[in-house]
Amino acid sequence: MTAILIDGFPPTEADLHYLALVNYGAYTSFRVEDGGVRGLEHHLGRLDAYAVALFGEPVGEGALRAHVCAALSDRRDAWLRVSLFSPEIWSRTPSARVRPRVMTSLSAPPPPLATSVRLQVQTYAREEAHIKHTAIYGLIRARRLAREAGLDDALFADADGVISEGSSWNIGFLSGDTVVWPQAPMLAGVTQILIDRGLAGVGMTSVTRPVRTADLDAFDGAFLCNSATPACPITAIDGHAFQTSPEVIERLAAAWASNRPEPIQAR
Incomplete structure (x- = not known):
């Protein structure tokens, strides 16, 4: 079951009416582990930046932390999505500058996406790619088309074959002990940031540069x-088939795990 709160209270009929009709907002989602969250400051920081970009006013880190605490109550392990919206913004009246409302959706932690994936390249780019916004029609459609073609998921590239990101994830390419992150309009995911921060501790480095579909032969492997x-x-x-080393995947997971969960309590 998913437990939903809006500004700390159960949603009203008016809240649900608005959310069913208007898809304007942004969100972040993360796993809660023993009362903490890996990369929590990044999640909350980007959510507040989205508030300013989409609504004109911040929510504030303290308020966001308070909403996360209210959503969790006494739970120590969960999956939490924190979303921003405002019933003052409609398609005919989009100009309100307002502090957005905060919706929290609490559920059980999901399993990983997969243990391995085969991807279909699709020519596509998300609108406002640097924002994790709620307009996800294109993402669901892309994944659906990939699966109808007998593959697992979609990898996005532009008309020139420059790779950006996947339907709900980032991609990294492997060249020896170096992770190559694509340089393109995309969302810099928190997990990508945490892996990158921990690479030195597992004897790896990273670079960010344009990667094209024509470059795939140059890499030893790839991961999402x-x-x-x-x-x-x-x-x-x-x-193009990859033989991505399980040992390298373990090192990447260790780089991510080196970032300990941060406490949630309001500061």
Whole structure:
């Protein structure tokens, strides 16, 4: 069961009416582990930046932490999505500058996306790619089309073959002990940030540069990552097969795990 609160209270009929009709907002989601969250400051920081970008006013880190604590109550392990919206914004009246409302959705932690994936390249880019916004029609449609084609998920690239991100995750390519992160309009995921921060501790480094579909032969492997999936090997992109080393995936997971969960309590 998913438990939903809006500004700390159960949603009203008016809240649900608005949310059913208007898809304007942003969110972040993460796993709660023994009362803490890996990369919590990044999650809350980007959510407050989204509040300013989309609504004109911040929520504030202290208020966001308080809403997370209220959603969790006495739970120590969970999956939490924190979303921003405002019933003052409609398609005909979009101009309100307002502090957004905060919706929390609490559920059991999900399993990782997969233990390995085969990807279909699709020419696509999310609107406002640097924002984790709620307009996810294109993402669901992309994953659906990939599965109808007999693959697992979709990898996005532009018309020139420059790779950006996946349907709900970031991608990294492997060249020896170096992770190559694509440089393109995309969402810099918190899990990507945490892996990158921990690479030195597992004897690896990283670079960020444009990666094209024509470059795939140059890499030893590839992986995807998001908050539910620290590192998952990619076994194929279209017709190109990868033999991604399990040992490297373990090192990437260790780099992520080196970032200890941060306490949630309001400061």
